[in-house]
Amino acid sequence: MDVNFVFVSVLNGAVYGAFLLLTSLGLSLVFGLGRVVNFAHGALYALGGYALIAVMHGAGAGYWPALVLAPLLVVPVAIAIERTTIHPIRHRPDIYTLLVTFGLSFMIIGGIEYAWGTGTSLLPPPPPFVGTVDIFGNQYPLYRLVAAAVSLLVSAGVFAVIQLTPVGLRIRAITDDAGMAEALGVNTKWLLTLVFGCAAGLAAFAGALGAPIFAVHPEMGMNILLDSFLAVILGGLGNLPGSVIGAFVVALAKSIGGGYIADWSIAFLFVVVAIALIFRPTGVFGRGRVA
Amino acid sequence: MLAALPFVGAPPFTITLLTEALIFGIWAMSLDLLVGYTGLVTFGHAAAFGLGSYAAGYFAREVTSDFLAVLLVAEFVVVGVALTIGFVVTRVSGVAFAIISLCIAQVLFQIAIAWRSVTEGMDGLVGVPLPKIAGVTINAGTEFYLLTVLTLVAVCVGLSRLVDSSFGRTLQAIRTNEDRAAAIGINVRLHKWLVFIVSWAVAGIGGTLMVFLKAGTTPMSLHWSESGNVLVMAIFGGLGTLFGPLIGALAFVFLRDEFTTRLEAWQLAFGLVFVVVVLAFPSGLAGIITRVWRSLWPARS
Amino acid sequence: MHSLIGPNGAGKTTVFNCISGFLRPAGGQVLLNGLDVTAWPPHCLVPAGLARTFQITKVFGDLTVLENVALAARSRLGQNLRMWRRARNVASAQAEAEEILEMLGLSECATANADHLAHGDKRILEIAIALALRPRLLMLDEPTAGMSAGETERIGELVRRIAARTSVLLVEHDMEIVLGISDQVTVMTQGRVIASGTPDAISRDSHVQDAYLGAIDARNL
Numbered sequence: 098m099d100v101n102f103v104f105v106s107v108l109n110g111a112v113y114g115a116f117l118l119l120t121s122l123g124l125s126l127v128f129g130l131g132r133v134v135n136f137a138h139g140a141l142y143a144l145g146g147y148a149l150i151a152v153m154h155g156a157g158a159g160y161w162p163a164l165v166l167a168p169l170l171v172v173p174v175a176i177a178i179e180r181t182t183i184h185p186i187r188h189r190p191d192i193y194t195l196l197v198t199f200g201l202s203f204m205i206i207g208g209i210e211y212a213w214g215t216g217t218s219l220l221p222p223p224p225p226f227v228g229t230v231d232i233f234g235n236q237y238p239l240y241r242l243v244a245a246a247v248s249l250l251v252s253a254g255v256f257a258v259i260q261l262t263p264v265g266l267r268i269r270a271i272t273d274d275a276g277m278a279e280a281l282g283v284n285t286k287w288l289l290t291l292v293f294g295c296a297a298g299l300a301a302f303a304g305a306l307g308a309p310i311f312a313v314h315p316e317m318g319m320n321i322l323l324d325s326f327l328a329v330i331l332g333g334l335g336n337l338p339g340s341v342i343g344a345f346v347v348a349l350a351k352s353i354g355g356g357y358i359a360d361w362s363i364a365f366l367f368v369v370v371a372i373a374l375i376f377r378p379t380g381v382f383g384r385g386r387v388a
Numbered sequence: 389m390l391a392a393l394p395f396v397g398a399p400p401f402t403i404t405l406l407t408e409a410l411i412f413g414i415w416a417m418s419l420d421l422l423v424g425y426t427g428l429v430t431f432g433h434a435a436a437f438g439l440g441s442y443a444a445g446y447f448a449r450e451v452t453s454d455f456l457a458v459l460l461v462a463e464f465v466v467v468g469v470a471l472t473i474g475f476v477v478t479r480v481s482g483v484a485f486a487i488i489s490l491c492i493a494q495v496l497f498q499i500a501i502a503w504r505s506v507t508e509g510m511d512g513l514v515g516v517p518l519p520k521i522a523g524v525t526i527n528a529g530t531e532f533y534l535l536t537v538l539t540l541v542a543v544c545v546g547l548s549r550l551v552d553s554s555f556g557r558t559l560q561a562i563r564t565n566e567d568r569a570a571a572i573g574i575n576v577r578l579h580k581w582l583v584f585i586v587s588w589a590v591a592g593i594g595g596t597l598m599v600f601l602k603a604g605t606t607p608m609s610l611h612w613s614e615s616g617n618v619l620v621m622a623i624f625g626g627l628g629t630l631f632g633p634l635i636g637a638l639a640f641v642f643l644r645d646e647f648t649t650r651l652e653a654w655q656l657a658f659g660l661v662f663v664v665v666v667l668a669f670p671s672g673l674a675g676i677i678t679r680v681w682r683s684l685w686p687a688r689s
Numbered sequence: 690m691h692s693l694i695g696p697n698g699a700g701k702t703t704v705f706n707c708i709s710g711f712l713r714p715a716g717g718q719v720l721l722n723g724l725d726v727t728a729w730p731p732h733c734l735v736p737a738g739l740a741r742t743f744q745i746t747k748v749f750g751d752l753t754v755l756e757n758v759a760l761a762a763r764s765r766l767g768q769n770l771r772m773w774r775r776a777r778n779v780a781s782a783q784a785e786a787e788e789i790l791e792m793l794g795l796s797e798c799a800t801a802n803a804d805h806l807a808h809g810d811k812r813i814l815e816i817a818i819a820l821a822l823r824p825r826l827l828m829l830d831e832p833t834a835g836m837s838a839g840e841t842e843r844i845g846e847l848v849r850r851i852a853a854r855t856s857v858l859l860v861e862h863d864m865e866i867v868l869g870i871s872d873q874v875t876v877m878t879q880g881r882v883i884a885s886g887t888p889d890a891i892s893r894d895s896h897v898q899d900a901y902l903g904a905i906d907a908r909n910l
Contacts, residue, residue, distance in 0.1 A: 134483050182663055191482065192429045193666060196623060199431075199616060200662035207655025319612070323494070326487050367491035371476070549775070554768040557776045561749050561760055568747040571709065572822065573735030573764040582770070 101235055103353070108232070110352030112241045112310070114345040115248035119303040120321055121328040121340040122255055123296030128329070129272040129336075131289045132191055133183060136198035138300050139322025140205035144171050145301025146313040147209055150218060160223035160309075168301040175297030179290050187289075209315045217314040244306050251302065252341075259337065268292060324351065327370045404601075407533045409641035410540050411597045416621040416633030417547055418590035423619075424627030425551060426583050427563030428478075429486045432493030433618050436588040438610035439496060440466050440595025445513045445605050446506060455519040455526070455535070459596050466592030467585060474584035478577060481566070493615055500607035512606030519600045528601075536597055543590060544631075550586070551630055559583055560628075620662050626674025635673050690852040692859045692867045695877035701860045702744050704877070705830050708858075709741045710734050721826065735764070738825030742815040742832060744860075750804035754795060757803050757814060758786035761821035789817050793847065809840040816847065827851060828858045833866065845870065868892060 120142060127135050148167035152158050158166070178201060186193045221227070222240035229236040259265040270278040271285055279285050304318065311317065328347045332339025350366050415437050422428045444462035452458070477488055500507045507513060519526045519535070526532050550556050561569045562576055570576050599605045608614065617640065625636020643661070647654035669675060693701050706712035708719050710731040719727045721737055729737075749757045762782035763769065777783060790796045793813050798806060803814060812832055819827055829848065833841045845866045851857060852870065861867045867874060868888040875885040876897050884894045891897055 134486075182667060186667060189670070192423075192427075192486075193670070195429065195483070195486065196619065196666050197663055199619070200659045200666060202659070203616065203662065204656050204659030207653055207657075207659055211653035211656055323490070327491075330484065330487065367495050371488045371491050550772050552775045552777075553772050554763050554774070554776045554779065555770055555772040557752075557756070557760055558764070558769045560752065564749045564751045565747050567711070567731075567743070568749060568818075570711075570731040571735070571741055571743075571747075572761045572818065573732050574769055575732045579769070 104233065105235055105237065106353045107349065108235075108237060108241075110349035111345070112245040113352060114348030115245040115252070116303050116307050116311075117321065117324055117328055117344040117348050118252050118341060119248050119299050119306075120325040121332075121344045122252060122337060123299040124325050125329045125332070125337055125340045126268070126292055127296045130268065130292050131187060133187075133194045133293075134191070134198065135293075135296070136195060136322070137178070137201040137205060138198075138296070138325065139318030139320075140202045140209075141171060141175060141297045141318070142300040142304040142321055143209060143313075143315060143318035144174070144205060145304030146308045146317060147213055147304075148301065149305035149308055150213070150220070150313060160220075164302075164305050167305040168298040171301035172294045172298040176290055176294040179293040183293070184286070184290065206315050206318075213315070215315055217312050219312050220309040222309045238310075241310055244310060247306060248303065251299070255299070256337065264288075324348070327366065331370060331373060403529060403533050405641060405645060406638075407536050407601055408598075409638045410536050410634075411594050411601065412618070412621060412637035412641060413634035414540055414543050414597070415591050415594035415618055416625065416637045417543065417630060418587045418594065419618050419622045420627060420630055420633045421547070421551075421559075421583055421587045421590070423622060424629070424633075425556065425563060426559045426580065428481065428580065428584075430489035431486050431612065431615050431619070432489030432491070433587075433591060434610050434612065434614035435489070435493035435496045436466060436470065436591035437595040437598070437614070437618070438493075438500070438605065438607075439469060439588075440592030441599040441605040441609050442500065442507060442513060442595075443592075444596035445516045445599040448516050448519070448600070449513070453517040453520050455521050455600075458519065459593065462596045463589055463592050466595070467589050470585045470588035474581050474588070478580035478584055490612060490615065493610055493612060497607055497610040497612075500610055507607070510607060512604055512608075513599070514604040516599055516603045516605075518603075532601065536601075539593065539597060543593060544634075547590070547630055555579070555582075620658075624662070624665050624672055626672030629672075629674040632672050632674030635677070639673060690848075690857050690859065690871050691873045691875065692861055692871040693875050693877065694861060694864070694867055699877040700880040701877055702830060703880075705741065705828055705860060709739060709828060735822055735824075739828065740819040740822040740824035740826070741828035742812075742819050742830055744830040744834065746808070746811045746815060748803045748806075748811055748814050748818065750802065752803060753800050754803050754806065754814060755783075755786050755790065755799040758789055758817050758821045759783055761818045762786050765822050785821060789820050793817050793820075794843075809836050809843075812836065812840075812844070813847070816844075816851075820851070824855060826856045826858060828860075830860045831862060832859075833861065841866070 120138060124135060124138055127133050127138075145167050148170045149160075149163050152163040152166050152170070153160065156163075182197050182201065183194055186197065222238065226240040226243045228239055230239045230242065231237075259268060267278065267283045267288060270281070270283060271288060300318075303321075324347050325344075328343035329340050330343070331346060332341070332343030347366065347370075350369065415433070418436070419430070419433050422430055422433070440462045443465035444458050447461045448458045451461075473492060477485065477492070480488065501509050503509075518528065519532075521535075526535055551559075558569070558574055558579055561572070561574065562579055566576055595605075595609075598609075621636040621640045622633040623636070624639060625634065626632025644654070644658070647657055665672065671678075693704065695701055703712065707714040710726075710729050710733070713728050717727075718725055719729075721734070721739060724737065726734060726737060726739075749760065752760070759776075759779075759782050762785045763776065763779050766779065766782060768776075768779055768782070787796070787799070790799055793816065795810060795813060795817060798810065803811065806814060812834070816829065816832060819829075832848065833844050836844065848857065848859065848866070849870050859867070859871070868891075871888050873885070874888050874891045876883050876891060876894075883896050884891055886894075
């Protein structure tokens with residue numbers, strides 16, 4: 098067993114986990130608040146990546162300004178989506194929002210393909226984080242570490258907002274008992290929209306941040322969407338700390354397993370999660386809603 | 389409930405398209421059993437269809453292309469898998485079920501790509517011969533079309549009896565209020581398992597027909613986008629109506645043909661239509677048709 | 690006719706759920722006619738002779754009123770897995786359903802969707818469904834919840850008639866009904882039983898009066 102290989106795999110897993118965390122938090126929040134399973138989350142992630150490219154090539158901006166702008170461009174789109182297509186059907190059974198976001202996913206990816214084609218774009222890591230770093234004798238791309246650190250920071254920020262701010266308090270109240278929160282005067286309607294927009298922003302940010310690492314193509318969001326679902330389910334739907342654990346479990350399993358059983362690692366992961374879900378529908382690592 | 393026998397006498401391309409649409413109709417109806425009647429939304433129904441295609445295609449190519457034999461073998465495989473997976477999967481409901489179904493389809497998709505010796509990987513299974521019945525070859529075009537129609541009629545009859553039976557009513561009870569159903573003495577878990585198996589079996593029939601129509605199949609038949617397509621067909625046509633999805637499949641195939649040849653951004657337009665239908669017409673085309681029917685013939689109260 | 694009463698949060702519905710298989714008790718046993726049915730799933734208890742209604746009305750909203758009851762009847766007859774025969778051809782179930790609806794005064798709404806019924810009628814439908822199961826023990830969870838005085842009387846009368854032929858376990862808030870028709874009353878509060886006996890004895894029990902302090906007065910207003 099090649100120690101170096103395992104070490105790098107673990108590192109890769111950790112990096113991916115940080116990204117997965119961003120998307121998973123968004124998914125979990127949106128579900129915890131309004132019982133909406135946002136199937137379009139992956140498409141929004143992709144949109145973030147493409148928005149980044151658009152800003153960089155279209156407006157000639159550098160990577161870092163584009164990184165900030167990209168999610169800001171996606172958020173209004175997400176809010177518009179929420180207002181027009183999701184909000185009107187909140188009272189209907191859950192599967193309707195599931196189906197609508199599914200259709201939206203098609204639309205967004207179709208729109209991306211139409212506007213930018215179906216090809217893959219590779220982005221070089223942005224200065225000054227080009228090149229590799231030596232870790233225990235392994236050369237590891239510096240940008241990956243930086244990006245992961247940024248992801249973790251942003252995630253920590255999200256947690257801070259949820260736990261420490263008045264807005265976060267309201268969000269937690271709604272997650273706990275929507276009816277009660279409403280009765281107490283919390284403006285659930287707009288809060289739901291706001292959170293949806295923010296979750297989309299997180300996903301878009303992840304897409305943009307990850308562009309130099311994971312390449313940009315129209316379906317880039319689908320794999321991470323699936324992984325996010327798995328992470329959130331493992332951690333318990335609506336359970337934020339659980340999502341943290343779930344995200345890293347999925348990322349590491351994929352990364353380490355991928356090293357040994359390549360194609361089959363994904364299958365293996367799915368099977369594991371499927372089994373986990375079956376025996377613990379509320380989440381393996383946390384107590385969430387029953388899916 | 390008529391099973392209108394469509395006429396022959398249209399250009400060959402339309403016949404092929406129609407055949408494809410009818411096969412999808414079978415598939416969409418099988419989905420309706422799960423989603424519309426039992427309330428089990430699945431994102432992985434491509435698994436049942438694709439599995440049927442692969443099993444049928446492989447057997448037809450390697451052993452015999454006798455239609456009934458192939459169908460039997462394909463059904464055996466599909467039902468076998470559905471039995472085992474279904475037992476485990478029906479332990480959950482709702483969102484979890486939807487996602488696990490997707491996982492299963494993804495696993496099969498991966499297997500189809502990786503198990504090159506049997507499935508020939510990404511290139512797909514090709515060279516599936518024409519089906520035979522009692523030694524007589526069924527040619528592509530009109531002959532195969534009639535075979536499809538016959539199969540469709542058989543499926544329709546079977547399914548309409550099923551949904552009207554006690555079993556069918558029980559499924560609807562489960563969809564409407566699971567707790568209540570259990571409190572009446574209904575073994576919910578068992579019913580879910582059984583409908584899962586039946587649904588996959590019917591989808592497998594569709595898959596068998598399709599692999600003959602296309603003389604092969606690829607891993608893409610197991611892709612999640614295919615699962616999405618069949619959902620579109622069923623919802624578009626109208627869930628819980630059994631024949632709605634058939635109409636939905638017809639609409640889907642012909643619309644897609646129109647869109648892909650005319651529009652570059654067909655996926656976008658497609659998603660748009662889907663979203664609009666879910667939002668505005670929850671009972672789908674069947675619902676619209678029923679409403680129009682009733683307004684034209686306001687019959688008995 | 691055994692009633693289970695107690696202030697809100699006493700745990701009455703929890704007891705119901707434990708008996709009817711919706712919750713697994715942490716300890717103790719449930720015996721039905723001497724048979725240990727602890728932790729049996731709900732659908733197994735029905736053939737054993739148990740039927741229940743729910744505190745929050747659970748009827749099959751999408752289906753017609755007649756179908757709601759016929760479904761239960763067919764389930765009792767063991768017809769649930771029949772895949773070929775048309776449901777409406779199970780004549781005995783249909784007839785039974787019609788009979789029960791007649792008896793409960795719901796015949797007029799037989800073809801309406803259960804969702805469209807008035808609240809009071811829905812509660813009665815719940816009872817109708819339970820009756821179609823021909824239970825030996827009928828468990829009613831607050832059948833008069835949210836009803837007007839007239840409807841409450843109607844239900845009370847109905848329960849009395851049923852109690853003449855079937856064992857009934859009633860969870861109720863309305864003291865009048867409870868004291869009027871019960872043979873035995875058990876009082877719970879905060880998850881424990883504090884008294885059990887005839888209605889007379891209970892109404893004189895000081896513990897019970899304490900537990901209900903204010904509650905009974907509110908009822909009588």
